[in-house]
Amino acid sequence: MAADGGSEPGMIPDLDTSEAAAEPLISAAGPRRPLFVDLDGTLIRTDLLVEAVFLLLKKNVLYLFLMPVWLMRGRSHLKQQIAERVAISPETLPYQPALLKMVRAEQRAGTPLILITASPRKFAQAVSDHLGLFGQVLASDGDINLKGKRKLEVIRNHVSSGGFDYAGDAKSDLVVWGEASRALVVNPAPGLLRAVRRVCGDTLVITDDDSNTLEKYAAALRLHHWLKNVLVFVPVTLAHRLNEPELVGATVVAFLSFGLTASSVYLLNDLFDLQADRSHPSKRSRPLASGSLPIEHAVLLIPVLLIAATACAVLLPTPFLLTLGGYFLLTLAYSLRLKHAVILDVIALAALYTLRLIGGATATVVVPSFWLLSFSMFLFLSLALVKRFSELSMHSDRHAGVAVRGYTDHDLPMLSQLGTASALMSVLVLALYINSESVSVLYEHPQVIWLMCPLLLYLVGRIWLLAHRNRLDEDPVIFILRDRRSHWIAVLGILLLWIAS
Secondary structure, eight states: OOOSSSTTTTOOOOOHHHHHHHHHOOSSSSSOOOOEOOOOOTTTTOOOHHHHHHHHHHHOOOHHHHHHHHHTTOOHHHHHHHHHHHHOOOOGGGGHHHHHHHHHHHHTOOEEEEEEEEEEHHHHHHHHHHHHHOOOOEEESSOOOOOTTTHHHHHHHHHHOOOOOOEEEEEEGGHHHTTTTTEEESSSSSHHHHHHHHHHHSSEOOOOOOOHHHHHHHHHGGGGGGGGGGGGGGHHHTOOOOOOOHHHHHHHHHHHHHHHHHHHHHHHHHHHHHHHHHHHHHGGGGGHHHHHHHHHHHHHHHHHHHHHHHHHHHTTOHHHHHHHHHHHHHHHHHHHHHSTTTTTTHHHHHHHHHHHHHHHHHTTTTOOOOOHHHHHHHHHHHHHHHHHHHHHHHHHHHHHTTTBBTGGGHHHHHHHHHHHHHHHHHHHHHHHHHHHHHHHHHHGGGGGGGGGHHHHHHHHHHHHHHHHHOOOSSSSHHHHHHHHHHHHHHHHHHHHHHHOO
């Protein structure tokens, strides 16, 4: 956190936040000026209206068509209608720690504290009740959108004399800062900070650590999950056509298209699951859930990623674009509903992996074999089941009897049985494929490929063993792509295919 009391532009002296927690920083001794504190982006590192929109759409996506009707009667009416239908969880919101320490210090010093926000009153009151810091709450209702000039009018009506201090974060707050005795600016952009200093001579800048911004974006986009998209290379590889640059180039474009689409859905999924993620021991540190990445950035990034993915897809045959569209719709359905539907959730996950294979085939006009699709469905169904088994097993150790996405700890034996059976089915399909006529066309020594069966048995057996030991704490596909032993199995498999050829 840094404070500036009208110093030279660009010079923001450091301030120890531990001192901020012990001593008030705003008013001197004597009668204390009231401090008005904004909510969205100021007291909390998120926007409650945007969160509420996604909570509403998660309940019923058809509200998307009703919101423009509400908006026609004004933003205040829109906010009121949304607030009537959803509720926030103030105890899990990402608060600005530096500002919160300062506000608590001011409360102890007797400063009148007022929470003033353009968010709906229902949300603001919930935050105020949780914190227990504010003597009054001023917020938007069905008639008034408390923002900009309207916010300043309300402040004037509550301050008869002696001035006031105001904490905010946005350009729309400039009109309020223009009449404030002191401006508290939270995490400002350089341009905003210069504008605040022009309208208010006494400025206090409050900043939180915002390092590793690129890492936050990479984490939000789940770039490491792009590794799953290497499945698009399988059809052209098994067809022995990697020596054709045109097909390899088309597969690379397909890889990018799937990656961009997947990242857009990851962002969308995180927006739908903000409240749930904040209550999760590890997911609460995700960039959007923690507030380290602005929620508005995610909203803007989603259409940008989808447009980029579509631009890549139109370079490929039309069937690929249709496959990509099916992948997006299924992923969206999974995020909204299917991930809470027992059994359907794991079937959907297996289908998403298989769609990547189909995408690689349609991008290169290589016809995927019945054997490949059958093998993929059984193998990835097993991996989806082991993911659910692992999540449920580790959760049950802490919360026995509590359901996880519709499953309870009583379902662990069934998930294990279904998963191992599906894994063995994938090995059986591989064995039958090796004995088929199509193999003799592609391989000179197909009998060598039989050795891949014990390799696959070892791979899936080891994964299930680790899951039973609670040592599989990530997506099993990502685990395989990172695990050294799995790498050696892949090397041996490629060597066997080379010998067989």
